[in-house]
Amino acid sequence: MMVNVNKQKSRNSKQHIIKLASILIAISVFLFLYFGLPDTFSHSARLMAGIVSFGVILWTLEPIPMGLTALLILVMMLVFNLTDTEVVFSGFASPATHLVIAGMMVAKAVNETPLVKRISYLILKKWGGRANGLLGSLILVQQVQAIFIPSSAVRSTLMLPISSMIVETVGAKQGSNLRKMIMIGVAFGGNVSGTAIMTAAVGNILTVELLYRFAKIEITYFEWFLYTFPIWIILIPAIWGLLIKLYPLPKNEQSFPQLKKEMHFKLKSLGPITNQEWRCLIILLIIVGLWISEPFHGMHPSIPALIGAVIMSLPMIGCARWENVVQINFNTVLLLSVTLSMGYALVDSGAIATLSAYLSVGWFLSIVQNPLLAVIIIILLTQVFHKMISNVPAAVVTLIPITISVAANAEIDPLAMAFTAGLTSLYGFLLVVETMPNLLVHSTGLISQRDFLKPGVYATVITIAVTIIIAATWWKWLGLT
Numbered sequence: 001m002m003v004n005v006n007k008q009k010s011r012n013s014k015q016h017i018i019k020l021a022s023i024l025i026a027i028s029v030f031l032f033l034y035f036g037l038p039d040t041f042s043h044s045a046r047l048m049a050g051i052v053s054f055g056v057i058l059w060t061l062e063p064i065p066m067g068l069t070a071l072l073i074l075v076m077m078l079v080f081n082l083t084d085t086e087v088v089f090s091g092f093a094s095p096a097t098h099l100v101i102a103g104m105m106v107a108k109a110v111n112e113t114p115l116v117k118r119i120s121y122l123i124l125k126k127w128g129g130r131a132n133g134l135l136g137s138l139i140l141v142q143q144v145q146a147i148f149i150p151s152s153a154v155r156s157t158l159m160l161p162i163s164s165m166i167v168e169t170v171g172a173k174q175g176s177n178l179r180k181m182i183m184i185g186v187a188f189g190g191n192v193s194g195t196a197i198m199t200a201a202v203g204n205i206l207t208v209e210l211l212y213r214f215a216k217i218e219i220t221y222f223e224w225f226l227y228t229f230p231i232w233i234i235l236i237p238a239i240w241g242l243l244i245k246l247y248p249l250p251k252n253e254q255s256f257p258q259l260k261k262e263m264h265f266k267l268k269s270l271g272p273i274t275n276q277e278w279r280c281l282i283i284l285l286i287i288v289g290l291w292i293s294e295p296f297h298g299m300h301p302s303i304p305a306l307i308g309a310v311i312m313s314l315p316m317i318g319c320a321r322w323e324n325v326v327q328i329n330f331n332t333v334l335l336l337s338v339t340l341s342m343g344y345a346l347v348d349s350g351a352i353a354t355l356s357a358y359l360s361v362g363w364f365l366s367i368v369q370n371p372l373l374a375v376i377i378i379i380l381l382t383q384v385f386h387k388m389i390s391n392v393p394a395a396v397v398t399l400i401p402i403t404i405s406v407a408a409n410a411e412i413d414p415l416a417m418a419f420t421a422g423l424t425s426l427y428g429f430l431l432v433v434e435t436m437p438n439l440l441v442h443s444t445g446l447i448s449q450r451d452f453l454k455p456g457v458y459a460t461v462i463t464i465a466v467t468i469i470i471a472a473t474w475w476k477w478l479g480l481t
Helices: 002-036 043-061 066-079 085-093 095-111 115-127 131-148 152-170 177-192 202-215 221-246 257-270 275-292 302-313 330-348 351-359 362-368 371-388 392-410 415-424 436-443 450-472 474-478
Strands: none
Touching: 002 043, 043 066, 043 330, 043 351, 043 392, 066 085, 066 330, 085 095, 085 330, 095 115, 095 152, 095 202, 095 275, 095 302, 095 330, 115 131, 115 152, 115 257, 115 275, 131 152, 131 177, 131 221, 131 275, 152 177, 152 257, 152 436, 177 221, 177 436, 177 450, 202 330, 202 392, 202 415, 221 275, 221 415, 221 450, 221 474, 275 302, 330 351, 330 392, 351 392, 362 371, 362 392, 371 392, 371 415, 371 450, 371 474, 392 415, 415 450, 450 474
16 A cells, blocks of 8 residues: 555656656746847847747646636736737637637537537447457547547547547457557548538637638638548548558457447447437537528628527527536637737737748749749648647647738738638648647557558658649639638
């Protein structure tokens, strides 16, 4: 008993040391940038660059909760008086923030019904009896969820109990190819699921918001889908095929009749589809219908989402109780709102203008004037940048203003470059901290960071190649490149 207590104390002591070291690193980087950046950076620009780097390090190493880091960044921007108070708080008034809030409320309401479980069980019962079909089902379920649930974190959270149950049901042992295939499939399926549905990822929402804020370019729900659905359609089977190839299974692990029986039992225990589920499904279809028809009515995607959240909470008409719907994760709200404010302050402080000036050398500007070459360069730069700044919102909010500014210096349309940067930020396969699906799957303890490396390299190469091919063909035909 005493030995266990001592081990726990030792473990806690190590965790405290790691957290303290992480905070000291963040402070050191802040001070280094503030005092070490050249005089071409104004006082405000040096402070803002330091604050952004400070926040990104804390978000990456997470010695304190992500929402608390966001609040700390907000306070620092206010205390140092980097820009107008209205600008610092403007992220909270952004339609993008309200879209995410409404999306989380809708997801809460949907989760009040058995609808998501029913769809998941039906797909797994149909194709989950064999290894190939099981992997395909885990990836496919998240693509279906993406249409209705505007958060990869929420989708992955819904999938974790199901995937953990599958690991136990099929007897996937620690370190086995079967376990790796299942869990990596959930993570990578979650990353890909944000591709074609504008509301399915925070990175997409931020990209659209920043393009409108700084370049007055408006991208509708339908336009986003039109640009990206070929990439989505190719990546789904490509990721599936990659994991099948990387994780060959012995014959005794290729068939799971017990899983089909388990899914049949779970569906039977749910009973027939209820009126509550029908109401939920109808409201979801109304929301999606309003998103798709945005070019006709002109409503920002946040409005249909808010309408859906209200209807879902109404007595007798909706499908969930307001007390449960309103219990959303405020960490996400803080993260998105402060990230947006940080992007606005980066521009107002002059940091973005100075950084883009360093990039706006003659040879670089001449290269980006070729649309396809610009896309290729942005894809590669974003992948590298995303590895250093693992937090997707932070990466997007830094990259988009820079690409818009560089495009302005090159006297070209910023849409292709900024759009490519936002889209590529979704595809973090190599490191656990790059995306929320990776992080949540890793948090189960069923797989390690090392398990992400090999499939992550291949998946990254695949997404780069697919995006370039679509840019050279489909986007060129649409006039994007």
